[in-house]
Amino acid sequence: MPRFRTLDDLDVANKRVLVRADLNVPVKDGKVTDATRIERLVPTIEALIQKGAKVVVMSHFGRPKGPDPSQSLRPLVEPLSRAIGGRPVHFAPDCIGPQADRVVAALKLGEVALLENLRFHKGEEADDPEFAKALAKLGDAYVDDAFSAAHRAHASIEALAHLLPAAAGKNMQAELEALGAALENPQRPVVALIGGAKVSTKLDLLNNFTGKVDRLAIGGAMANTFLFAQGRPVGRSLCERDLADTARAILAQAEKHGCEIILPMDAVTAEKLEPGVVTRTVGVNAVPPTAMILDVGPETVARIAAALEASRTLVWNGPVGAFETPPFERATVALAKKAAELTRAGKLMSVAGGGDTVAALAMAVVMDQLSYVSTAGGAFLEWLEGRELPGVKALEMT
Ligand code: 3PG
Ligand code: MG
Secondary structure, eight states: OOOBOBGGGOOOTTOEEEEEOOOOOOEETTEESOOHHHHHHHHHHHHHHHTTOEEEEEOOOSOOSSOOGGGOSGGGHHHHHHHTTTOOEEEESSSSHHHHHHHHHTOOTTOEEEEOOGGGSHHHHTTOHHHHHHHHTTOSEEEEOOGGGTTOOOTTTTGGGGTSOEEEOHHHHHHHHHHIIIIISOOSSEEEEEOSSOSGGGHHHHHHHHTTOSEEEEOSHHHHHHHHHTTOOOTTOOOOGGGHHHHHHHHHHHHHHTOEEEOOSEEEEESSOOTTOOOEEEETTOOOTTOEEEEEOHHHHHHHHHHHHTOSEEEEESOSSOTTSTTTTHHHHHHHHHHHHHHHTTSOEEEEOSHHHHHHHHHTTOTTTSSEEOOOSHHHHHHHTTOOOHHHHTTBOO
16 A cells, blocks of 8 residues: 555644545434534544644535535534543634634634535536645644545645645544455454445446455345346345346456355345335246335345455455345344454454444444444445545655
8 A cells, every 4th residue: 555644654643634524424314313423523633633733624414515504514613622531613604714713813822613505606526726725724733534535636635735734534544554454464364244225336346356355245126137137036025126237247257256155145125115014035047026025134144244254354355145024134144243353352353334224233232243344335345346545645755
């Protein structure tokens, strides 16, 4: 992995430090419903405060088309302040210009400011150099702690990193180290567990993985496309029939690279996707024409669990069943528990990420029992695809 500067390489004493955070957290009725991203930001803010910096936090929130009070970052002031031990957070109602200048100029050493939503300005998403310059005026150094937004070449992530002395924050650093340990320099064998609804959203990932991992277990509705491509009956299951050729090509590619593919052997089926419906567990050759495959069956769980036991590293993205509707969470929860157990025993290095995956891990109550759980969705996926992330590239030492 190319080296990037960290907080240790940055001189921040008596300086204003612009911290790009990802405060794009779920909010309902003005309340933060999952504060993970806020909590992960705390070590960076605290380290900067300890080093005697003035901390200026900036982030996007939602996808506003311009200034939009319903997408303000103001409701984040209180949760952020609470997360950093009740320290006051001064809010700037604009992220550039006189209002931002005033709030930042009034900051004392060890104090924290939060700027209004970066996406209220068009220049943010356009990676506009003028907008980046306006942001740069507010700081003497730049820290990017928003791995989950690193796939966006936006001004606060890309252009700005070239205008000030720049470094990765602690969260960014932890993400890069964990992801590097899982795919760039892993302990072998490596097993990947990939699920989710659609093959079409994970084609690049699957193609990248067949050349990188030793075993690739596929679950979720995307496995149906592979089963269909093998000529098996999938009934009324979600299935991208037009991708049968692509699925066969991925299987051939895996064979060429010596990557073992694990597809479902049995399935939990039902006539409809509803909580508590009557289910039937059948072999994958016996899915009734009117049924839908909604989870992998117990034989498949045992086979994947055995693959986890036989591996040293796990990369996990995507649930293996329709986990939001009980009882179709069973296989995903069982595998999450298995991964947690092997990790606790020191037998497995496990890295997981993606919105649904994190929700499934939370359901299995093992969020803190894997080696690393990424807070990133799109960025995690793009990283798994082997793509260069603009926000990571911008931090690389040249
Ligand atoms: C996320 O929540 O995945 C990141 O904050 C990126 O948000 P975006 O998809 O709106 O760019
Ligand atoms: Mg997203």
